[in-house]
Each structure stands twice: as C-alpha cells, then as structure tokens.
C-alpha cells in the first residue's frame with residue numbers, strides 16, 4: 168500500500184467547458200517525483216485540484232489509500248500540500264508570520280510548536296526575519312518562497328506545485344529550483360519549464376486536451392521530438408544536441 | 409500587556425475624553441498628563457510619535473474648523489472648535505500610543521468578540537486589498553493598450569472595467585479561498601494570541617479606570 172495517489176476513470180467538466188479531464192487513469196507511488204507537463208489548457212491544474220479535493224470530478228480517487236470524499240478531506244489535506252500558481256492568492260494575512268502559521272493553527276498545533284516551526288521554516292526558505300513583513304510588499308521570488316513556506320510548515324508527505332517557476336527572473340528561478348530540490352517530501356509539479364523537470368523529476372506525465380498521452384521516464388519522454396512537437400512542446404535545449 | 413487590554417484602555421480613555429465638557433481645561437490637562445505619563449512609562453520614542461501626530465493634524469484642524477459652520481456667536485464657536493481640537497488631539501495621541509504595536513484581531517479575539525465578526529473583517533480587509541490590486545492591474549493593462557486621453561472615453565472605459573472587476577474579484581477571492589481550504593480552513597480564522605489576559609492586565613485596567621474616574625469626579 169505505498170500508492171500515494173490512485174486515480175481511476177476521472178473525468179471533469181467546467182460549467183462552460185466539457186471534458187477538461189477525459190477518463191484519466193493514474194498511479195503515483197511514494198518517492199516518485201512526478202512532473203505533469205503539457206501546453207496551456209491541457210488540464211494540468213484541473214487534475215491537481217481534483218487530487219486535493221477542491222474540484223470534484225466523476226471517477227475514483229484514493230490518496231494514501233483513503234477514498235476522496237467530504238469526510239476525508241481534512242485528513243488528506245493534512246498529508247498533501249498544495250502550492251498554488253499565484254502566491255498572491257496564497258498569502259492573504261496581515262503578516263508573513265500570520266500566513267505561515269495559518270495552516271498549523273487550523274490543524275490544531277500548540278502555540279510553542281507553531282512559533283518554533285514558523286521560525287524554522289522561514290529560515291529554510293531563506294526568509295529569516297521576515298516574520299512581520301507584509302506579504303504584498305515582497306518581490307515575486309520572495310512571495311513564492313513564502314507561499315511554499317505556508318505549506319512546508321505543515322510537513323506534508325507530498326507537495327504539489329503548480330507552475331512554481333512561472334514569471335520568475337533567471338536568478339529567482341534557479342533559486343526556487345534549488346530550493347524545491349532540497350525539499351524531502353514527494354514532489355508533484357505541473358509546469359512547462361522542462362529544464363526544471365529534468366532537474367527535479369524522475370517521471371513525466373504528458374497531458375494534452377484532458378488526456379494523458381505519455382507517461383514514463385523523464386529523459387525518454389522529453390527527448391522524443393515527435394511526441395513533444397505533437398503536443399505543442401519543445402525538446403529542452405539541453406537534450407536536443 | 410495583552411492586546412485585549414490595549415483595546416479596553418483605548419475605549420475607556422476615549423469615552424472619558426469625548427465626554428469632557430467644553431472648556432473644562434482642568435480635565436483637558438489631566439488627560440494630557442495621563443498621556444505624557446504613559447509615554448514615559450512605555451518608553452516610547454517621542455519623535456516618532458510627533459511625526460505621526462503631524463500627519464493626523466490636518467484632519468483634526470478641518471474637524472475643529474467645522475464648528476464654525478453653524479453660527480452661535482464667535483466666542484462660542486471658538487470655544488467649541490478649540491475643544492474639538494483638543495479632544496481629538498487627545499484621542500489621536502492616545503490611539504497612537506496604545507495601538508503602536510497592537511495586533512488588532514488578536515485583541516478583538518481576546519475580548520471575545522464573536523469570531524464570525526473577526527473572520528468577516530479580516531477577510532474583508534483582504535478582499536479590499538485584492539480588489540485594489542485587480543483594479544491596478546486592469547488600469548495598467550488598459551493604460552498600455554489605449555492612447556486616448558479623452559474624458560468621455562475614460563468614463564465609458566471605467567464602466568466596462570468595473571463590471572470586469574466584479575467578476576475578477578470574485579474569481580480571485582474564490583482562488584484565495586481555495587488556498588485557505590487546502591490549509592485546513594473550516595470557517596474560523598484563528599490567531600496565535602499574544603500575551604494572555606493576566607493578573608497584571610486586570611490590575612492595570614482597574615488602576616486606569618480608577619484614575620480616569622477620579623479625575624472626572626474631581627474636575628467635573
């Protein structure tokens with residue numbers, strides 16, 4: 168029972184767009200670092216939101232062998248963290264400290280524990296001493312790291328990242344990648360930053376138009392020129408020599 | 409001092425200051441003395457305080473000048489205006505001292521203000537900020553695309569922007585809400601309370617209330 172994610176026949180429709188997910192079947196095991204890649208609108212974010220139970224599609228989902236349903240959400244969310252695409256959505260409290268302690272407070276950690284954890288996690292993400300800064304005054308790179316801190320502090324077994332390097336400058340991007348690499352939890356990343364995928368993930372799931380079109384070893388898939396072209400992607404330059 | 413205590417100290421002082429009869433200068437002075445003593449007691453930086461007073465001063469002046477809007481005789485008006493000036497300065501000063509490092513939501517929580525009210529205000533504050541952000545984003549986007557500076561054009565634009573805004577604001581707050589639920593949000597905003605409401609706070613509040621009460625009794 169070391170499947171962390173098991174999905175069978177999952178389909179999802181938005182009110183104004185059908186078949187955004189089209190009969191998805193998928194198993195992810197503990198310790199696999201998985202990248203979901205595919206062009207914009209392929210359905211990556213939608214799939215991840217189903218995995219965390221924010222969207223509710225038709226089909227079967229089990230997380231750590233726990234059935235996805237209303238009564239189990241709290242338990243599932245305690246064990247899977249989700250870092251959203253836009254850090255401005257994730258940071259909404261008056262100060263960084265309040266934001267990072269938001270999760271632990273909801274999950275009932277004690278005061279001493281929280282203070283220790285927050286301090287510790289801010290150090291890990293390189294925002295030591297930012298406790299009482301206002302989130303909206305930070306740079307994008309800092310915001311992204313703060314957003315990761317709000318999840319990391321909960322010490323989830325799995326962390327899902329949605330487009331973690333989007334819109335970052337090269338320095339900020341390197342920084343985030345190095346940092347994500349150092350995280351011990353199992354990582355699931357939706358992105359079209361393929362160089363990052365090469366660096367962080369050993370398994371790639373390629374999506375297009377709501378379906379999984381390829382699933383396997385990172386290098387094999389990313390180096391497949393025809394496959395990549397057909398799905399609107401490019402072979403990363405470091406592989407296309 | 410706990411955050412709840414600060415809010416209570418503020419309320420007591422404000423009620424007392426606002427209720428001072430016009431022209432009762434003994435009471436003005438004694439309230440001012442309380443402020444001075446507190447500044448020393450809390451070892452506040454006087455110049456930082458002065459800075460913020462100056463920022464607030466224009467509003468107080470406008471406030472007090474409003475006394476002249478209805479005419480009751482020059483001297484009468486002057487007296488009222490002066491007393492407004494003094495009262496609001498007192499309140500402002502006290503507010504600056506008390507709230508210099510308060511965490512207001514934590515304080516409200518300590519005073520057992522219903523948590524639904526606190527949740528709504530924190531979320532409102534956040535929502536207003538999000539709204540402002542989105543407006544700025546749209547204005548920037550529009551500003552880049554349109555070169556027309558004509559006023560008419562701008563107002564029609566403003567109308568269409570505001571309808572887009574509503575939808576955007578809604579979607580954005582939905583996303584914010586999502587980020588909260590994945591972190592175990594169940595409808596209650598929880599805060600790490602600062603200092604607990606302790607023996608020291610009770611003593612402080614009693615002494616403070618007693619002082620305020622007695623100066624009022626003496627100088628009324």
Ligand SMILES: Nc1ncnc2c1ncn2[C@@H]1O[C@H](COP(=O)(O)OP(=O)(O)O)[C@@H](O)[C@H]1O
Pocket residue numbers: 181182183184187205206207208209210211212213214
């Ligand atoms: N809230 C929504 N309402 C309606 N359609 C949506 C919504 N979010 C995404 N979509 C649509 O669903 C499809 C998949 O979107 P998404 O999962 O965000 O793709 P990706 O993350 O791979 O870029 C897109 O065509 C997008 O337009």
Ligand SMILES: [Mg+2]
Pocket residue numbers: 211212213329330357
């Ligand atoms: Mg996406």
